[in-house]
Amino acid sequence: MPTLSFKRITSAWIITILVLFVLAISFGITMRFNQGRDIDISPVTFYSLMTVHGLTMIGIWAVAGMAAVNYLLARYVKVSTSLNVFAFVLTVVGVVILWVVGFIGKFHAGWTFLYPLPFRVAWEEWATLWFLIGLTVLGVGWLVWSVGMIMQILKKYTLGQSFAWQHFTKKHDVAVETPPFILITMVSIIGILISLITAVILLVLFYAEYFSNGTFTNDPLLMKNLTYFFGHTIANEALYLGLATLYELLPEVSGRPKFKTTWYVAVGWNCTMVFVLTAFFHHLYMDFVQPYGFQLVGQFASYFASIPSAAVTIVSVIVLIYGNKIKWSLTNILFFLGLVGWIIGGVGALIDATISNNIILHNTLWVPAHFHTYNVMGNVLFSLAFFVWAANQFAGTDSKNISKAQLVKLSILVIGGFGFVLMFYIAGAYSVPRRYALYPEEFTSAAILASAGAWFALAYLIAILLLLGNIVSKCLKVFSSSQPSPLSH
Amino acid sequence: MFKSIFFFTTLTSLTLSTPLFGQTLPTAGDIYNFSEESKVYTKMIDIPLNTMEGNFHLSDLYAQKPIIMALVFTRCTGICSPFLLQLHDHLRSLDNKRKFSVLVVSFDPKDSLSEMQSLAARFQLQNNKQWIFATTPQIDSLKTAIDFYPTWDSTTAQFDHEALLVGINENGYIGKKLLGMRDERALLSLIKEINNEFVFSYPLPAKNTIFSCFTYDPATGKKKPSLGLLILLLPAIITLSLLLWLGSRKPKLN
Amino acid sequence: MKEHMFILTLFLVLAVIIAGVFTFVYRSSVGNKEDNGIKNPTGKRFIFFLLFTGAMVILLFITIPKSPYYAFANDAPAKVIHVSAMQYMFMMSSQAIDPNNPSMEPDITVPVDKVVEFRVTSSDVTHGFGIYNDKAELITQTQAMPGYVNRLRFKFTKPGNYNILCLEYCGAGHAVMRSSFTVN
Numbered sequence: 001m002p003t004l005s006f007k008r009i010t011s012a013w014i015i016t017i018l019v020l021f022v023l024a025i026s027f028g029i030t031m032r033f034n035q036g037r038d039i040d041i042s043p044v045t046f047y048s049l050m051t052v053h054g055l056t057m058i059g060i061w062a063v064a065g066m067a068a069v070n071y072l073l074a075r076y077v078k079v080s081t082s083l084n085v086f087a088f089v090l091t092v093v094g095v096v097i098l099w100v101v102g103f104i105g106k107f108h109a110g111w112t113f114l115y116p117l118p119f120r121v122a123w124e125e126w127a128t129l130w131f132l133i134g135l136t137v138l139g140v141g142w143l144v145w146s147v148g149m150i151m152q153i154l155k156k157y158t159l160g161q162s163f164a165w166q167h168f169t170k171k172h173d174v175a176v177e178t179p180p181f182i183l184i185t186m187v188s189i190i191g192i193l194i195s196l197i198t199a200v201i202l203l204v205l206f207y208a209e210y211f212s213n214g215t216f217t218n219d220p221l222l223m224k225n226l227t228y229f230f231g232h233t234i235a236n237e238a239l240y241l242g243l244a245t246l247y248e249l250l251p252e253v254s255g256r257p258k259f260k261t262t263w264y265v266a267v268g269w270n271c272t273m274v275f276v277l278t279a280f281f282h283h284l285y286m287d288f289v290q291p292y293g294f295q296l297v298g299q300f301a302s303y304f305a306s307i308p309s310a311a312v313t314i315v316s317v318i319v320l321i322y323g324n325k326i327k328w329s330l331t332n333i334l335f336f337l338g339l340v341g342w343i344i345g346g347v348g349a350l351i352d353a354t355i356s357n358n359i360i361l362h363n364t365l366w367v368p369a370h371f372h373t374y375n376v377m378g379n380v381l382f383s384l385a386f387f388v389w390a391a392n393q394f395a396g397t398d399s400k401n402i403s404k405a406q407l408v409k410l411s412i413l414v415i416g417g418f419g420f421v422l423m424f425y426i427a428g429a430y431s432v433p434r435r436y437a438l439y440p441e442e443f444t445s446a447a448i449l450a451s452a453g454a455w456f457a458l459a460y461l462i463a464i465l466l467l468l469g470n471i472v473s474k475c476l477k478v479f480s481s482s483q484p485s486p487l488s489h
Numbered sequence: 490m491f492k493s494i495f496f497f498t499t500l501t502s503l504t505l506s507t508p509l510f511g512q513t514l515p516t517a518g519d520i521y522n523f524s525e526e527s528k529v530y531t532k533m534i535d536i537p538l539n540t541m542e543g544n545f546h547l548s549d550l551y552a553q554k555p556i557i558m559a560l561v562f563t564r565c566t567g568i569c570s571p572f573l574l575q576l577h578d579h580l581r582s583l584d585n586k587r588k589f590s591v592l593v594v595s596f597d598p599k600d601s602l603s604e605m606q607s608l609a610a611r612f613q614l615q616n617n618k619q620w621i622f623a624t625t626p627q628i629d630s631l632k633t634a635i636d637f638y639p640t641w642d643s644t645t646a647q648f649d650h651e652a653l654l655v656g657i658n659e660n661g662y663i664g665k666k667l668l669g670m671r672d673e674r675a676l677l678s679l680i681k682e683i684n685n686e687f688v689f690s691y692p693l694p695a696k697n698t699i700f701s702c703f704t705y706d707p708a709t710g711k712k713k714p715s716l717g718l719l720i721l722l723l724p725a726i727i728t729l730s731l732l733l734w735l736g737s738r739k740p741k742l743n
Numbered sequence: 744m745k746e747h748m749f750i751l752t753l754f755l756v757l758a759v760i761i762a763g764v765f766t767f768v769y770r771s772s773v774g775n776k777e778d779n780g781i782k783n784p785t786g787k788r789f790i791f792f793l794l795f796t797g798a799m800v801i802l803l804f805i806t807i808p809k810s811p812y813y814a815f816a817n818d819a820p821a822k823v824i825h826v827s828a829m830q831y832m833f834m835m836s837s838q839a840i841d842p843n844n845p846s847m848e849p850d851i852t853v854p855v856d857k858v859v860e861f862r863v864t865s866s867d868v869t870h871g872f873g874i875y876n877d878k879a880e881l882i883t884q885t886q887a888m889p890g891y892v893n894r895l896r897f898k899f900t901k902p903g904n905y906n907i908l909c910l911e912y913c914g915a916g917h918a919v920m921r922s923s924f925t926v927n
Binding site for chain 2: 816817819820823860862864890892894
């Protein structure tokens with residue numbers, strides 16, 4: 001069970017993430033309003049906002065997943081508060097550096113900082129180096145955190161057990177049962193770890209060129225592969241961390257028996273671990289220089305990564321809910337909605353991961369359309385569900401049945417969220433390029449769609465703000481009392 | 490209206506940020522060698538050729554088979570010999586089913602046909618039907634057609650020049666050029682190109698780049714393990730080793 | 744445009760079906776006094792997996808052969824255009840472009856109904872090379888990466904003006920980086 005100090009640090013994570021989320025959404029809305037010509041900002045400001053928006057969003061939803069599984073991990077293994085605090089401090093320091101780099105340094109190479117763009121200095125001269133330093137701080141913090149959590153799991157489970165290999169047979173009487181939560185957490189953190197090591201290698205190559213005085217040049221193709229290996233993988237694994245919390249909490253708050261690790265759950269998630277690592281090749285479909293085999297692997301892996309994780313989860317949740325007596329509260333509704341958003345976003349992703357479609361969708365607004373869907377309406381909702389649940393734990397309140405007021409807030413959230421991404425999808429189908437500060441005149445509907453998207457996003461932001469107050473006030477309670485309240489464990 | 494505002498704001502902000510361009514960075518022109526690209530997909534000039542088999546035109550040759558053209562001079566004490574030797578080696582080990590002939594042309598007006606013949610004999614190629622050693626009276630037009638300008642160094646009495654292969658397809662178009670000592674892989678892509686097999690992408694020769702995903706070193710022409718691909722595998726290898734190391738320790742609670 | 748609209752429609756239909764299924768599942772669970780859930784789900788689960796995997800395999804078999812890389816691989820191009828992208832313009836010429844001594848042609852014209860080849864590279868950062876028709880529809884693209892030459896082959900079936908837009912974020916002028924050519 002988590003100690004009071006562990007609750008406090010988790011609470012600090014939740015509050016920090018929500019505050020950063022609200023700010024980063026407003027950067028996004030500013031960008032969409034600019035594209036809609038409702039406001040007028042300079043391209044440099046636009047792209048600085050875009051860079052900070054991307055970095056912040058990817059960062060906070062990865063750590064939201066990490067913080068959530070770390071908290072829930074305390075149910076199974078001994079967790080370390082100091083490790084968690086260490087990660088928190090480095091995250092805050094890293095984020096502060098990156099915001100300074102973006103807003104004061106005017107750094108605007110995008111969150112993907114595709115080589116060699118960061119070296120084409122069109123901002124304050126110090127910004128490139130400090131950008132790399134900011135990323136290094138985050139990378140080190142999260143790397144240590146991931147390894148620490150893996151070590152915590154491996155102190156209780158053997159390597160095979162942590163991947164649920166003993167469940168591969170159909171026998172029901174295994175000596176040690178691996179809960180789905182442990183399996184999915186392990187699989188996801190391994191993925192996070194691999195992506196962070198990739199980031200470290202990428203950063204080393206950047207530093208090497210930066211300090212080489214022109215004697216060392218990187219290969220742009222290798223750098224692009226590394227960039228998307230890191231970027232794609234961390235974004236995907238962040239989602240799987242969200243799913244880990246879903247597997248742990250959805251049955252519990254719905255008043256259903258816990259999920260069990262069956263052979264297909266075990267096999268499915270092990271397959272996902274492998275497939276997800278090669279799916280990133282789909283980011284390089286339009287780089288004809290990439291070996292053809294890699295392109296095929298990209299499409300195969302993108303398709304097959306969806307079978308185990310999505311199919312297993314869909315079936316498990318439908319069997320859990322369909323026709324049964326369910327106690328619907330805010331927590332499990334958010335999980336349920338998040339699952340729908342994740343699957344719909346996944347369909348958009350699969351369409352784009354098909355090479356023959358990609359030639360007319362690559363780097364159009366279809367791309368932000370699908371990844372915003374499974375983040376805005378997927379992963380964010382998984383994390384919010386955990387936040388609501390954890391806030392109730394901290395405040396010692398019980399999760400109540402869903403109220404009319406909450407349903408209204410959720411409706412605004414759903415309309416705002418899906419309306420926002422729909423504008424992206426339509427624009428993407430109409431070939432509107434992504435990452436344009438303003439749209440050329442031939443895209444006649446692009447500005448209107450952008451403006452509409454911004455208004456929908458504003459509705460989404462309002463819904464988040466309405467939900468946020470309750471969560472934050474409950475989270476703050478954990479700091480005011482020195483004793484945990486009686487209901488909190 | 491909108492367009493002009495748009496351009497204006499963009500240009501102003503770009504101009505305003507110019508003082509911030511502090512670091513002078515190497516441009517792509519410094520890093521990559523673009524001369525390999527020049528004249529690609531232009532029609533070759535139809536120069537007359539003098540060979541031991543008789544006198545004919547370049548078009549007579551390429552009409553039969555695509556050509557790999559190598560440029561040398563017989564008194565070369567530098568790159569020419571190793572270059573021809575390597576080309577010969579690579580072509581043998583490629584065991585190629587694709588058709589082509591190899592045309593070795595001198596760019597030195599002083600070279601005679603018999604000197605070219607003895608050059609062929611040095612590599613024991615004088616009886617090889619695939620290899621043709623030739624001189625041409627139109628050296629200057631040839632140089633212009635392929636953008637190849639060796640300079641005469643009177644102190645060493647040598648031409649200062651790079652190794653150059655020019656691939657010419659059956660229609661007489663330059664399909665690909667290869668500068669410097671290159672590996673088999675590059676040669677194969679040249680042979681594919683002149684046989685009208687589509688190679689949908691290729692790298693430019695680069696300076697100072699290590700860790701590329703592909704395996705050639707223009708400087709030495711030797712094959713190296715694909716460091717770039719190895720780097721891509723590294724994260725997974727490190728993680729796996731870490732897991733095996735952590736996992737080898739016995740858990741406490743079981 | 745047919746292809747673009749097909750993709751959008753397909754997506755929307757699937758999204759509505761997914762939303763419908765989950766709404767149905769949700770409604771089935773509201774106000775129940777007792778559990779009336781799926782009995783013996785193992786068999787149904789298996790069928791679902793089979794269908795899901797089958798659909799993926801069929802889709803792979805349909806779509807992989809349509810991959811664009813080998814398009815017009817066996818044709819000799821009627822015209823070759825060299826493209827060197829840079830912040831924030833496209834240099835285009837029927838001659839190879841040396842970035843240290845660039846020369847470009849102001850008006851590029853390519854023949855209709857014949858295979859045209861674009862040899863695309865970049866002289867600074869990575870750019871995108873997206874070809875748009877006069878209805879602002881993206882018809883084909885490749886990336887412009889420094890150090891590599893990507894060869895994009897295409898057969899234009901309609902004469903007219905075509906635009907090239909940058910499709911990889913390349914800095915503050917990304918949205919104004921463009922060029923055009925004529926097909927006739």
